[in-house]
Amino acid sequence: MKLRSIELAMPGAADAAAFMTDIWGMAPADVVGNIHYLRGSGSFPYLVALEESADSYVRSTTFVCTADRLEQLKRAVSAAGLTAAPATSDDLGGGHGIIVELAEGELLRFLVDAAEVAPIEGHDLPVKLTHVVFNSADAEATGHLVQDALGFRVSDRTKGMVFVRCNDSHHSTAFARAGFASLNHIAFEMEDLDAVMRGIGRLRDQDMAPAWGPGRHGPGANVFAYFIAPFGPVIEFSTAVNKVPDDYQAGAPEDWTWPEKRIDQWGMSDKDFGGLRAAEEKFRHRRDWEAAPLDA
Template identity: 35%
Template sequence: MTERLITHLRHVDLAVPDYDKQLAFYTGTWGLRAEHTDTGLTFLAAEGSPEQYVVRLRRDADKRIDLIAFGAASDADVDALAARLARDGVRLVSEPGDLQTPGGGYGFRFFDNEGRTVEISASVAVRRHRPVEEGESIPVRLSHVVVNSADPEGTRAFYERHLGFALSDTLTHPRMGQMMWFMRVNAWHHSLAIARCPHPSLHHASFELRGLDEYMRGTGRVLRAGVEKIWGPGRHLAGNNTFSYFLDPSGNTMEYTTELEQVDEDTWHPHLYDFTRPEVADQWGTANAMNEFVAQRSFNDPDRGLFAAPPV
């Protein structure tokens, strides 16, 4: 087994053509805080998270994932991981060095097997944050990111072999075979999941709320704001987390969730779940059916940023 040097998920960075609409959505509706802003660039924090930011928005003509960022425990681990990837023939975008983003730190970037830019960093300054109070329906932290993949088996193998991710559970279909893989880097059931899709793209990003009441209040607030809901509210079987999926102004799927399962990594054995069983998709039975409409919206637009590092 590959030694795991990644500790956790830090942030997801998105490039969008409708930057102003996106910024208004994430700060005015979704509940994130704009902590740092430059021309056409905003770093958005979650009130309960020590991370400097959990989403970065960048103005661009193309809609794309700029990068997905993970943390490491030390600068030495960053160096070790960069050396391992280079030795294995993974294409580095940048060598380890000082980061110029909020909180500083030490890190590097590389392309994964399908061309997504991934950043690994350590020594980033902890953001001054606070406990989210009872009844506050705003994100506590970035829970997980799910990517669409045209080669999901290869993508799973890449993250297991090179980055030490472990498989938690798999969703299957009687005719289509295995369709989604939930991957972890710590006790949380998944920080990353990989979905089978005709093209690489963002499937969704998920934000943890304080508890069930806050999750439902948040779901209601976003609904009242007129944001299009595509699925939920409900509770998945894999991960045992709640879900409400909405579309941001660019058509990216964003999720409110809570109570994601934490597993005992020493004893956990991955399950194969047939997601055509209603209780697999939604244990509660309260969500609208998972159908072709929901699946198509989650396919998203093909990512235009593959094997093209973001300018910042």
């Protein structure tokens, strides 16, 4: 299974798309009706869909998987009693599968037969999404839920987050211990460390300083730089997240501690806690479909 894309709704989608292509560094994929699709250099037809809307919210986060894995998901989701429905994607690449609402409203879509496209050149383009993180009122419960109902695996726990993987990448998502449910941030996998640093420089040219970073995380060990996008969400340049084996032992909060005044491995950057917190509250979850039997 792979994390493919996130689908957002917001006012000013065209302006948001312009920022993401002209400054952040994505490539336009297509505009279909009022939805702007943006891609990276990899083989997915798009990584971010921005739909014009009166309100800002998360429409879905999309994973692609095999037909066998989809059938496993259908059985486990039904057994867990989660709200779900069959889904046929009208987004670029098509595909069909299911969409699932987790206990706190997170909307995860799982597709098979979704088309891919030829990669494109671009050393400053993101290659793919590396993870999408959600705020949670009860991150521990959600971590257990996605293990039991989706077959994901918890990789690590810290004081702030429960990190979860769907393949050998340390985390494809995580659930922050925030006390509320919303989008925490979207992380874009860059080609290498130089691409991350060039991205930071590109945004500094626009008088945008990182809200946190550059730095290197503990869990996952990925290099990061977080920014608050003009249209609301927190977005991250990232690279070199750890690959972990099946027998990786999940760490506990006491395994991930830092010396005083340090919050990452490098300890070279301050963090705008207040600004990030406000941005993390902007994109909530909204379901616009009705539950239906998954064998329909």
